[in-house]
Amino acid sequence: MTPSPIPEQSAGEPPQRRGRPPEPICESAGTAHRTWLEPVRSRFVASGLTLDDLVGRSGYSKTRLSELLRGKGYYPGWEITYSVVRALDIPVGPLLRLWKAAAVEAEKTPTWIHNRIRQVQPASREEPPIAHVGLTQAMWQPYSAYAMAFLQSEQRARQAVAETFDILWLTWDEATASPDTPRHAWMLLRTKVLSRTPRRPAGHYDLRAAAFSTTAQAEAPDLVERLARIDVFARFFDAIASLPADQMDVTVLRYLCGIHPDAIPGIVGLTPAMTHTLDHHARWALHELFPDADTQE
Template sequence: MTLDELVGLSGYSKTRLSELLRGKGYYPTWEITYSVVRALDVPVGPLRRLWKVAAKEADKDAVWIRKRISDVPPGDGDIQPVDHQGLWQIMWQPYTAYAQAFLQSESRARQVAGETFDILWVIWDEALASPDTPRYAWELLRKKVLARTPTREPHGHPDLRAAAFLTVGQAQIPDLAERLAHIEVFVKFFDAIASLPPDQMDITVLRYLCGIHPDAIPGIVGLPPAITHTLDHHARGALNGLFPDTNTDTNTDTDTDTDTEE
């Protein structure tokens, strides 16, 4: 579609649309964004939710956001692709669990997972055309999560140290001094997890911090079971070499709520 065709369909001037499509200048109202969304036949619901998130990040207040949305009729409901809905139902729990391991807050984890599924809905044809849709979706989630996770200098790997305060093992230690010593060890241990290669880190977080069964992990990360097993083996070897007295299976379970979305 040319810009002139978009002008005719949206009802906005070429100057306004050019500025909108460049992504520069003022934050666009929902009204002009909606006009382009409809002209391009993009699902309205997920784009509206993404627009609201981005408006908050652009420091727009809640009143401004509500007013801009109310300026546009709600329109007909979008039809969610059945296969996208299936992916959402299967992956919501592990996606939010993974996000919460890095972000700590359940609400932030749910927001990132929700944004990921909204983006996937908008670009669902592209996701289906990829060599492996679950892998495509997982890499998008990981990118969204890590973009919001503090990093550790000088190497820039994710900062997982806060998760040490949420382990079940330390919570069950009655003596404060012993608990603090336990936390100090696991701060270093979780820092070592974050410094693993990305796929090894993902599998370690899902299995040992989120408590997800190893048989389910290949489908979540979009990798063959044999490769996932090898990555897990290498990650365990690296961590056991640094912390030979640490029992990964029992001591690093984190006390997180990973209920599925209602």
């Protein structure tokens, strides 16, 4: 069944909703589940459709659709999820990837996932917006470097970055409506990376594992010296993680990821002047804690 187009509203006109908005997402819904469910719910609310309208477009009962929109009960199969995605005119490709990741989180077997997908006639190939493609090509490497600094795992870093760009595709209208799309994208990437990063008892993120991948400690002449250097770097990186968020980002990108200072403003979506100020304050704070460290220009 091909869904009829979502009725357009006049510029500045709020959606005409005859029903009530969906109830909050259940607390039992997992993190990966919420990752795709929240954009779907946002699209549903923005569409102006009621749950009865969605019943007519999807072919599923109101009870089942209400449970899907709340993340209630068993993890939903791809069949019903796909019906809602198509009814709301949401890009299928990125949503399917996020759905599969959440199915793994929900401990669904590969066979269950494969069979659920097989039951659905695949949609025609979709292409993301050209601007989204350009952003992905420009930011994939620095985003991945940032993710690696915290997660110390190529697989986990790749997953965080891929999830970021899939969500951006799903919410591209929102991203481009923001005052600064690169800033919007960076904040999303930061959230996805740090949500996977453990915290220290003091509350800041644990960056100490990055000490094991530094060149300086690998070049130590013996094990004792290597362990000593690891200890120093671990304490230094722990101090970096305790900086305010934007100072931490700039410091990680420049000194842990080796990204040129001129490239950092475009990555984090801030002006060169603001980025320079953040870098200056971060280096000063670190110098106060580690006077012998090379943090001054």
